[in-house]
Amino acid sequence: MTGGVLTAASAMSGAARLTTLASSGSGDEPPVTVPRDPAREAARRELAKRMYHENDPSPFQRALNAFWEWFGKLLAKAASATPGGSLGLLVVVLCVITVLAALWWRLGTPRRGPATAAPLFDERPRTAAEHRAAADAHAAQGHWSQAVQERMRAIVRALEERALLDVRPGRTADEAAAEAGRSLPAHADGLHTAARHFDDITYGGRTADQRTYQRVARLDNDLERTRPTLVHSAAPDGKTG
DSSP, X not given: OHHHHHHHHHHXXXXXXXXXXXXXXXXXXXXXXXXXHHHHHHHHHHHTSGGGXXXXXXXHHHHHHHHHHHHHHHHHHHXXXXXXXHHHHHHHHHHHHHHHHHHHHHHOSOOOOOSSOOOSSOSSOOOHHHHHHHXXXXXXXXXXXXXXXXXXXXXXXXXXXXXXXXXXXXXXXXXXXXXXXXXXXXXXXXXXXXXHHHHHHHTTOOOOOHHHHHHHHHHHHHHHTOOOXXXXXXXXXXXXX
């Protein structure tokens, strides 16, 4: 509003000056007249001076005003096309937000989908007890994702220490779960679930909670008390040995 008042005032001032020039002079001299084009150019130069634009909105403010004007028109059109008008539009928006929040809560952060899974362990080998201690330390601080990762490593390392899995560098969590599930069929589903949690956290950008960690820790404890199932091979006479 202030910028518009200044502009109008400046235009009037310029016009007044031109009028003064046109009417100046003695009565014996003809009046001074300024052609239209030079007068327009003189007015344009006068109004282009910075003093008349000090209170003009910035380019960002003008763009923001244009955006809000467009957004307001968009909402007005949407409200007119929605049953119930503005109230109906508000209900629709709230429903969409609720659905998106429920999907986010249920599915978590969108997975980034790695092309290949990295090895389960890093370069520095640690015992199962060390991995469990690291998991407990993370859990005590509420870092559930790191706690799940360390507990899964503890599970696999413990199976290697019991000779239920051969020590093989580069093994992934899925491979370890598949191999261990053959000798521990009662826990095959739990192993696959724990491996999936590990992959989702490590490669998919998902986060774990306390309940997820407790399930993996319970699986670790159960595996410690479980004996492997011996696979009997068939003898030549048809008897199992």
